[in-house]
Amino acid sequence: MSDPLVRLIGELSRLPGIGPKTATRLAHYLLKAPAAEAQALAQAMVEVKEKLFYCSLCNSITAVDPCRYCSNPERDRARICVVEEPYNIEPIERTGEFHGLYHVLLGALSPHRGIGPDRLAIQGLFERLEGIEEIVVATNPNVEGEATALYLARLLKARGVRVTRLAFGMPVGGDIEYTDEVTLGRSLAGRREM
Numbered sequence: 001m002s003d004p005l006v007r008l009i010g011e012l013s014r015l016p017g018i019g020p021k022t023a024t025r026l027a028h029y030l031l032k033a034p035a036a037e038a039q040a041l042a043q044a045m046v047e048v049k050e051k052l053f054y055c056s057l058c059n060s061i062t063a064v065d066p067c068r069y070c071s072n073p074e075r076d077r078a079r080i081c082v083v084e085e086p087y088n089i090e091p092i093e094r095t096g097e098f099h100g101l102y103h104v105l106l107g108a109l110s111p112h113r114g115i116g117p118d119r120l121a122i123q124g125l126f127e128r129l130e131g132i133e134e135i136v137v138a139t140n141p142n143v144e145g146e147a148t149a150l151y152l153a154r155l156l157k158a159r160g161v162r163v164t165r166l167a168f169g170m171p172v173g174g175d176i177e178y179t180d181e182v183t184l185g186r187s188l189a190g191r192r193e194m
């Protein structure tokens with residue numbers, strides 16, 4: 001493993017969605033690319049690890065704590081939208097339909113992959129319920145997202161919190177990440193009581 005090219009291929013193939021073939025192609029591309037290009041990529045990778053972290057309140061990705069959503073006085077503090085991953089926030093923001101706060105679970109329930117509630121950032125959500133009028137559950141419309149939504153709704157409703165779920169006109173088994181802005185906006189606007 002001391003061969004730098006073998007090492008690079010090995011590291012690249014650990015990335016999600018990158019198999020050995022793609023890793024090899026990328027490694028050879030970088031080998032041919034100008035040194036500055038490869039350095040810019042390496043630098044960008046180091047910087048995301050050095051400069052970014054999870055917001056201590058909502059778990060979104062941020063360079064300042066609390067993040068720009070949690071610290072924004074113009075956001076509606078009576079509403080929290082719950083998502084699975086930090087990258088689910090941006091598509092929801094782009095719809096312009098939601099002006100509240102966020103809470104990122106950092107995953108979804110998946111019994112067959114051994115991911116139970118203890119593996120998700122649920123506790124932090126329960127610590128934020130004071131003054132909350134609505135929790136909008138925007139987990140993905142797939143088996144895991146639905147299981148997570150039902151689990152949260154049961155606990156939250158037991159605490160007297162109103163829980164809504166996106167009215168997904170989006171394909172079942174789909175992902176918020178790949179849902180177009182118009183559909184996602186409609187899903188948010190037409191959200192229903194759970």
Ligand SMILES: [Zn+2]
Pocket residue numbers: 055056057058059060066067068069070071
């Ligand atoms: Zn935050």
